[in-house]
Amino acid sequence: MINKNPYIPAPVEITKIIDEVDTHDIKTFRLVFSNKDDEANFKYLPGQFAELSIYGKGESPIGIASSPTEPGYVEFTVMRMGAVVPGTVTSALHDLDEGAKIGIRGPLGNSWPIEFLEKKNIVVVGGGFAFTTLRSLIHYMLHKDNRKRFGDITVIYGARNPGLLLYKDELAAWEKRDDIKSIITVDKGNEAWQGREGFVPAVCKEVAPSPKNSVALICGPPAMIKFTLPVFFELGFSKENILTSLEMRMKCGIGKCGRCNVGYKYVCSDGPVFSLGELDELPRDF
């Protein structure tokens, strides 16, 4: 936690903005701490999130998209909300330019369980926009100091169309590496698309990752999750070896404001990462 008072954000500067998708409503913001102490205190692991803070607008809990192996900055990939409910903070963030300063509180929540993942084969399954903290983990695992700590890495990532894939340059780079098996798919391609077409669950079935000494990390829209989980059960993955990251409306991010509970767990402080086994113990109230 950056501050002694967990409700006070630390200042950060937006040093780089990447327009990720054709619809221009998802951008990656690179943030650099204004104070070195704050940067030193922001010790995070992949899977954690932070509250991005704009005075006069509010705060939004956003997963950290960069990896702690990338010092000097933190990155957040943010969708501009507002189609259904006013996305006050995300809209304000999207309207900012490089050089603007915002606030950050964190790091918050648990993380992908790095120790549990060590020495195991890792299957990362992502859909659409829900790929940001998985990207953090992939960066972390691919770092030269970390790669040997993990077994085979398989990434299955899909989006509705090629223009909606996040981190396009990185996806292309992963396909060229031999220490990560990367399968990128789109529901429907276009004329320029040379890659694979097909829904994520079907691609998972086709790729059929072995459950042996493997953990699957699955994040995506509800429909994708719904049809992907049976595939992994059929492949023989146990509920303890399937992990996901939950979302709930949040305010404080530190387990105090009472908003994001699912049963007796607070998603912000007990999660957001849960195994399916853990979720089975909780009421379906999310």
Next chain:
Amino acid sequence: MLKKISINKISELAAALMDKGLLLAPVKEISGHNFAEIKDPKQVDLDFHNTIASPKSVFFPHKEDFIKYETGKPIDAASEVALNLPLTFLFGVRPCDVKSFSIMDIHFNASGITDPYWKQRREAAVIFGYAFDLEKSAHPEEFYQTLGIGAADPEGSDVFMVKKGGDLLLNSVTPKGEKLLGELKELNEGKAADKKYFDEYVKKGREHKTRSMCLEPEAVTRKLEDLFYNTDFWTRVSSVCISCGVCTFVCPTCYCFDICDDTLFGQGIRRRVWDACMFTDFTLEASGHNPRTHVYQRLRQKINHKYSYHVRKYGVISCVGCGRCTKYCPVNIDIYSIIEDAMKA
């Protein structure tokens, strides 16, 4: 240390406490009593059963300012709002409400990250607990006995007070309370007979009847877990609920809050304000998804939070049986009856 003072002279005690710090005590308002800052020692009125609002607002005010800023100015120019709390005397708190503080302590102080506001406000306060009048019946909505709380339990107070005829007996419970009592010259020494009266009063308080049922935390937790998907049950018990949230605001152990930015004429404040799980948009996400759109889901959340989730998370039921939620519910929803029905369902 046992001291005493004539109830007629309570304003002298109030004046002495006002000399030392901020005094918060029951004050008669149009529709009943509430804790308020005492400006005139004569305002203190101990002729009350319990306050309308719980005293949680002393430690968890309905709005707590975090940060002040000017809109359009750089974020570095914003300033944290300092608390600067005076020594605070919270005078005349009923035992069930005193108990609520320790339940809230677990959540705000003892679990995970400490809430700096709750902690500082708690540390600045001296609590004068006050036994219910055992000569009078408990009110029909009350059920603190069910939660194992006596009508004259001194635990959790710094000083505990009992009425004896025209006198008020004040017994120190903590070193903080003992030090204070030693400093107050307005108080007389309690006699051995007073001490005996005090001890017996505390004991009799354990038998003071409120609505009561046998409620074992683990058993009610399991029962509510079994009942979670019984939509018929939750729909029935919530059928008249209007989601107004009054139950949560008067409750001494409800702690849900919102963090919001208020801006006016270029001046902004980031603050927390009370919120309620009974409101429709409490869990409404930016995507439009809302896990609790139905009123039955929200009442189920509230009951489960207090009697099941809190037990699982912290080992205690988050209810002290003060009965305020029942008394002030505009449609007469009674949490006690819901728990009773749940245990039979």
